Amino acid sequence: MIPLIDLGAQQARIRDKIDAGISRVLDHGMYIMGPEITAIETRLAAAADSRHCISCASGTDALMLALLAKGLKPGEGVIVPSFTFAASAEVMPALGAMPVFAEVDATSFNLDPAGLPAALSAARAAGITVVGIIGVGLFGQPADYESINSFAAAEGLWVIDDAAQSFGASWQGNKVGTLASITCTSFFPAKPLGCYGDGGAVFTNDDTEADIMRSCRIHGMGKTRYEYERIGMTARLDAMQAVILDAKLDIFDEELVMRQQVADRYAARLADSVGVPVLADGATSSWAQYTIKLRPGTDREMVMETLREHGVPSAVYYPIPMHRQPPYSRYPVSDDGLQVTAALCEQVLSLPMHPYLDAATQDQIAVALAASLEKATAG
Numbered sequence: 001m002i003p004l005i006d007l008g009a010q011q012a013r014i015r016d017k018i019d020a021g022i023s024r025v026l027d028h029g030m031y032i033m034g035p036e037i038t039a040i041e042t043r044l045a046a047a048a049d050s051r052h053c054i055s056c057a058s059g060t061d062a063l064m065l066a067l068l069a070k071g072l073k074p075g076e077g078v079i080v081p082s083f084t085f086a087a088s089a090e091v092m093p094a095l096g097a098m099p100v101f102a103e104v105d106a107t108s109f110n111l112d113p114a115g116l117p118a119a120l121s122a123a124r125a126a127g128i129t130v131v132g133i134i135g136v137g138l139f140g141q142p143a144d145y146e147s148i149n150s151f152a153a154a155e156g157l158w159v160i161d162d163a164a165q166s167f168g169a170s171w172q173g174n175k176v177g178t179l180a181s182i183t184c185t186s187f188f189p190a191k192p193l194g195c196y197g198d199g200g201a202v203f204t205n206d207d208t209e210a211d212i213m214r215s216c217r218i219h220g221m222g223k224t225r226y227e228y229e230r231i232g233m234t235a236r237l238d239a240m241q242a243v244i245l246d247a248k249l250d251i252f253d254e255e256l257v258m259r260q261q262v263a264d265r266y267a268a269r270l271a272d273s274v275g276v277p278v279l280a281d282g283a284t285s286s287w288a289q290y291t292i293k294l295r296p297g298t299d300r301e302m303v304m305e306t307l308r309e310h311g312v313p314s315a316v317y318y319p320i321p322m323h324r325q326p327p328y329s330r331y332p333v334s335d336d337g338l339q340v341t342a343a344l345c346e347q348v349l350s351l352p353m354h355p356y357l358d359a360a361t362q363d364q365i366a367v368a369l370a371a372s373l374e375k376a377t378a379g
């Protein structure tokens with residue numbers, strides 16, 4: 001079976017540095033908030049063109065820290081796409097607040113700026129005060145934050161970029177990390193920049209928000225250890241994961257180029273038979289996933305089954321929109337009905353994607369997909 005994501009080839013390149021880094025941590029014994037954390041935060045901030053990087057324990061914690069910095073209050077609403085991973089919406093209810101589900105664009109899979117007024121009016125009709133927007137850079141391409149930010153500014157809302165999948169990408173030459181007032185990312189192993197466990201980070205240029213997030217990731221700590229300024233959480237990145245990230249960051253830019261080459265090869269081989277991902281003018285993607293759209297009426301289960309028989313794994317991100325998930329069914333949904341979201345949930349299919357996917361393997365995947373599509377559309 002071809003792997004969906006192959007972390008082995010990458011590890012072979014950086015294993016020596018990882019081994020040396022882990023030995024160093026074992027020798028000095030500062031497992032929590034040691035020198036590796038300061039060093040990786042400095043490197044990550046530079047990589048994202050941001051004044052502050054606050055590392056943390058996961059992408060979900062990064063979102064939670066961002067909402068704490070924004071002072072989200074119980075009962076308030078935050079607009080978020082319904083076509084996303086649960087974490088983008090999960091953090092609002094955790095603070096007693098509410099996600100307000102909005103429509104995505106059929107081409108980019110990201111929050112559709114044109115759908116924001118409908119989401120806002122649905123929330124207002126339900127008596128909910130909307131205070132912010134969380135956009136998501138789904139599958140690696142950033143959302144159109146130029147348009148999202150200008151809508152938000154006109155309505156007095158803040159904007160957070162959930163860049164769990166899009167760290168490393170850019171929009172009109174501006175890096176992810178600078179596109180919204182706070183950017184959150186995940187270092188889950190399968191992410192474009194992943195560690196070997198859970199990890200995440202938050203980026204901002206705002207000194208006050210950075211201070212709040214640094215405090216909140218250590219229980220709301222004040223200037224000294226057992227003095228608390230606010231209610232926080234335990235959300236630190238550990239030194240071992242910082243070592244992994246440090247090694248991976250050395251080759252990250254090169255891997256982004258390799259991911260783009262893989263995406264280009266897929267597009268050349270598949271564009272005639274399925275909808276291939278399209279980048280907006282001036283956008284780059286970190287290609288966390290390579291997600292195709294099957295033509296309406298294609299039996300996706302049969303495509304997946306036939307691909308599997310040919311040794312090709314595939315995955316559906318995501319089969320059910322967030323607003324149709326039972327725990328989220330009581331939250332407001334945009335007036336426009338989220339038809340694009342519903343259609344995408346039925347059509348999308350993600351293929352193997354990682355920087356080390358070679359042309360011959362992609363040929364094999366293309367042949368398997370052609371055979372699968374033939375079978376799935378025959379009847």
Ligand SMILES: Cc1ncc(COP(=O)(O)O)c(C=O)c1O
Pocket residue numbers: 058059060061084085087088136162164165186187188198199200
């Ligand atoms: C869009 C999105 N947001 C947030 C997260 C949460 O990240 P983590 O798993 O590190 O908590 C993920 C992770 O899969 C994600 O894909």
